[in-house]
Amino acid sequence: MFTTGNHIYLYMPVVLYFLAAILYFVEKRNTGFAIVIGGFVIHTLYLTGRGWLGTVFIPNPIVEGPFLLPWCLVLILILYRLSDKNTDWGDIFIPILAFSLFSVIYAKGMIPPTPKKITIWATLFFLTEVMGHALFYAGAALACNGKIRNNQGEAFHSFIVWGFILYSVAQVTGAVWCYLGWGNTFRWGPRHMGSAGIWLLYAMYLHLRYVRFWDTGRRAWFVILAAVMTVAISFSSYIREMNFPRVGG
């Protein structure tokens, strides 16, 4: 595919997202949104092109976290803006810009997959896991902006709820994949235990509503801190994987 290994198609949307963010904050919101859409289309082409990094099509590089995460966040921003024109959809620019920049400096090739990685369960796992994380970060961005503006709404709650559901789907797809590949639905290892920790953290969030102490403002803080922990856990893996030998890209 023409975008395979051509990183201009990654740099271009990142520049467009920065431009859109500036336009949003100078109140040229419709123009900013149109530019986001343009960037998203180019970004999608780049991600699709990653499927051919090995010359033969393999979906794994498309759903690799550092590249898929900003794309998921932009998709969330677009859907959020389409659901209601008057929302503060620009709040989601903060994680988009941060994670887009990370994808620019990240290793671009693909980690050659072993036979156990070539399955639809792996693709579904990474897709739902990263989408779940993206919703957590989008929720945290909204909570953070509520704190900054001193106008804390509940908008972040639905993001966390749907993020939790998608993250739970990831636990199922991951369990099936792990069983087929390694014979366990849960393995006593860093990846699974980190994942279980994140799942319990957000399960805890869902229960905060039922304790009076945890009003909206305190729950917003919880969402922000939970996102920081999720970043720390998931990005420690991404950073380690940067040094793996890769092909293509």
Next chain:
Amino acid sequence: MKRLWEFLGNTTLSLWLLGAGVVLFITGSVISDMNFSFFASMNDMPLQEWVARNMTDNWLITWWLPLLLVDLALLALNTLVCTIERIRVLIPRFREERSFKVFHALMPSLVHVFFLVIMAGHLMTFTLGSWQRIPLVQGEEISIGTDKNPFLVESIHHEYYPGKSNLSNRIKQTHVLLKGSDKNIDISYLNSVSYGGYHLQLDMEKARKREQKLGHRDVHGGGEETCNKSEVYHVHKEKIRKTPERKLYVLAIRDPGLYTILTGFVFILVMMTWYFIFFFRYRNNQT
């Protein structure tokens, strides 16, 4: 007794137990990352057996495990009491009203019931499961579990990526043909085959023991591939190049908790999704 029941069904207790679970899982994640091979052995034997063999001699790196197990047990108890209490309140209301609203309110309790089902499934897996790893060498015979009929490893065939691709000379799939007196079994990666109450799966091991003997540091994935990425295989690329032969195994698994876990997961997801769709719809209508 009543006070104990109320204490066990308290939502604040749920928060403390969930919080402790988060801390202990993340602690376990960090410690197991630094001692990967040691903890990897937990996945191949019942938990009680592993604890009996490894716990006391290595308490400096295993201290979090009993705390985690106690925490999860208390969480299960707390969930059970909370669920019973809530259902006890909602069922009479549902009988009186038979309204969608009460049925909707009942849904989180059902989610909690299936959470307990998942926990029970994991308990069955961890305590009653068995994982037998049988080395495969072409031309040799193997026995699966307690089955007395041996199988001959008839052929081992590797399928490679196309020669002109960036992945040339890398294995895409491996097919192993096991020839028995009355049945032949063809196994390959990710294709589970049922035989004699076992799930048979193809597995591989890469130069772990040799590396450990040579005194390599137990970097992440000290020899065992994980479902995260191609970690060890590629981190240790140089070593593996020198020892290109990887050992193949048949993994014969008996996992009594498997279907309980998967069923619980599916029900939880369906009910949780349904609950929140209507929760947000109801809330939006109110605003």
